[in-house]
Amino acid sequence: MEEAKSIRVLLVEDDQDDYILFKENLDEIKVNSYTLTWASTYEKALALIKNDDHDIYFFDYLLGARTGLDLIQECLKAGVDAPIIILTGLGNQQTDLKSMELGAADYLVKAEIDVEKLERSIRYCIEQSRMLKKVKTSETKFKSIFENSHDVIYISNEAGKMLDINKSAERLFGYTREEILSMDASQLYANVQDREKFIKEISLNGSCANFEVVLLDKSGAKKYCTLTANIQKTDEGEVYYQGIIHDMTMRKKVEHDLIIAEKLAIAGKIARTLAHEVRNPLTNINLSVEQLEEYIHDENYTPYFEIIKRNSKRINALVTELIENSKPTELNGVTVLVETILQNTVDLARDRAKLKNIEIITEFDWKDEKIVADESKLTIAFLNILINAIEAVEANKGVIRIVASSGNKKCFITIEDNGCGIDDEHLTKVFDPYFTSKPTGMGLGLATTRNIIQTHHGKIELQTELNKGTKFNIELELA
Numbered sequence: 001m002e003e004a005k006s007i008r009v010l011l012v013e014d015d016q017d018d019y020i021l022f023k024e025n026l027d028e029i030k031v032n033s034y035t036l037t038w039a040s041t042y043e044k045a046l047a048l049i050k051n052d053d054h055d056i057y058f059f060d061y062l063l064g065a066r067t068g069l070d071l072i073q074e075c076l077k078a079g080v081d082a083p084i085i086i087l088t089g090l091g092n093q094q095t096d097l098k099s100m101e102l103g104a105a106d107y108l109v110k111a112e113i114d115v116e117k118l119e120r121s122i123r124y125c126i127e128q129s130r131m132l133k134k135v136k137t138s139e140t141k142f143k144s145i146f147e148n149s150h151d152v153i154y155i156s157n158e159a160g161k162m163l164d165i166n167k168s169a170e171r172l173f174g175y176t177r178e179e180i181l182s183m184d185a186s187q188l189y190a191n192v193q194d195r196e197k198f199i200k201e202i203s204l205n206g207s208c209a210n211f212e213v214v215l216l217d218k219s220g221a222k223k224y225c226t227l228t229a230n231i232q233k234t235d236e237g238e239v240y241y242q243g244i245i246h247d248m249t250m251r252k253k254v255e256h257d258l259i260i261a262e263k264l265a266i267a268g269k270i271a272r273t274l275a276h277e278v279r280n281p282l283t284n285i286n287l288s289v290e291q292l293e294e295y296i297h298d299e300n301y302t303p304y305f306e307i308i309k310r311n312s313k314r315i316n317a318l319v320t321e322l323i324e325n326s327k328p329t330e331l332n333g334v335t336v337l338v339e340t341i342l343q344n345t346v347d348l349a350r351d352r353a354k355l356k357n358i359e360i361i362t363e364f365d366w367k368d369e370k371i372v373a374d375e376s377k378l379t380i381a382f383l384n385i386l387i388n389a390i391e392a393v394e395a396n397k398g399v400i401r402i403v404a405s406s407g408n409k410k411c412f413i414t415i416e417d418n419g420c421g422i423d424d425e426h427l428t429k430v431f432d433p434y435f436t437s438k439p440t441g442m443g444l445g446l447a448t449t450r451n452i453i454q455t456h457h458g459k460i461e462l463q464t465e466l467n468k469g470t471k472f473n474i475e476l477e478l479a
């Protein structure tokens, strides 16, 4: 059998007689073996405490000018976590309370100590200290899971007041932890109805899993999240919620982009089939008209022949445009100056801007940045945005600002107008082929632009505010 380890005891006691009595009692305990160290002064005790190599500490309450309570504080400073027992000559309730408050594990009146009492007190205190250590270790473990989780983990009361939340919340919401803790959960919801639905479900079932919800960050940007939470009760019977918020915004965006790409592919396929089917009969019409013209040499019919020819030409042009816009753009890439492309774009739009008497301001904060691009296609991509901007602003009041900068091997171009803006309902559709809000629009401008930017491995997104304006952000890789 393994021999039980001797328990190392430190006794701080300035009265030698009391030390001898204590030692006698300790020696008589049969349950364990003990190694007793005696410190007869406060200073000697201090040196021993710093080494922190005892399993249990006994401090006499009165130690000359100091007390055992001062030593407890020294132990705290030194990081000692072994149990401490205060010894005193008089059964003083005040000292008892105070020493327990400071962290003493027990309190013994010297005159009342006997072998049995001493043994029990040591056993209890060491056991309790072991338990505390265990709890502390597991608390540290869970705290670390809480703090390091990528998902937001929170605890709130029933009314929605945040009681605790981990650091991930700062990353997701852009608020500091302190700000969130002073907030109400409902302030994070984009729609109040979602919060009501969530409360209803959790009150009904006691829990709620993967509840889809749109939350808002500090800047007001939408975050697509799932919420998993349940109701808990404290020992005092107070109800609180604990929950996990998982951010799905990126996934939603990828899904959205995929849907758009798919839509474009389908629209393209339909357009190409249709175009093909229209061209065949159109060729027949053209051939027949030419034939007729040879047979009929009557000037009265000439205008009608012209109408037929003009319109079939127009149909042919429309069909060509349709095919051009719907087929995946093939890159004819050469190294070009970004500034040249932007300048060409502005030049092409200049007349239209002049007609409306609006201003186009350019701010290019770079020198000779180059990209690999299909110059004419990229010009079309920017021109579509610029023309939309011209169409969106009011005559005489419109200002369009084109800002370009670079960094991190990328160039960033923003085209911003102070026009009508786009409402929420239309916002999700503006890049869709054939979506237009204009009487004579085709709705192909932005679909084409997006297609071109994507074939250039770039990114495009927009911010808009109704009646304030719209800003397109484009990101392209530098050569």
Ligand SMILES: Nc1ncnc2c1ncn2[C@@H]1O[C@H](COP(=O)(O)OP(=O)(O)OP(=O)(O)O)[C@@H](O)[C@H]1O
Pocket: 384, 388, 389, 392, 417, 419, 420, 421, 422, 426, 430, 431, 435, 436, 437, 438, 440, 441, 442, 443, 444, 445, 446, 447, 470
């Ligand atoms: N800068 C803008 N300000 C406000 N609304 C805009 C802006 N840009 C685009 N839109 C909206 O997006 C829709 C789609 O734009 P898009 O360029 O794809 O088609 P369109 O301009 O309607 O037609 P076209 O094919 O002639 O360009 C527009 O009808 C308009 O409602």
Ligand SMILES: [Mg+2]
Pocket: 384, 387, 388, 441, 445, 446
């Ligand atoms: Mg347009």
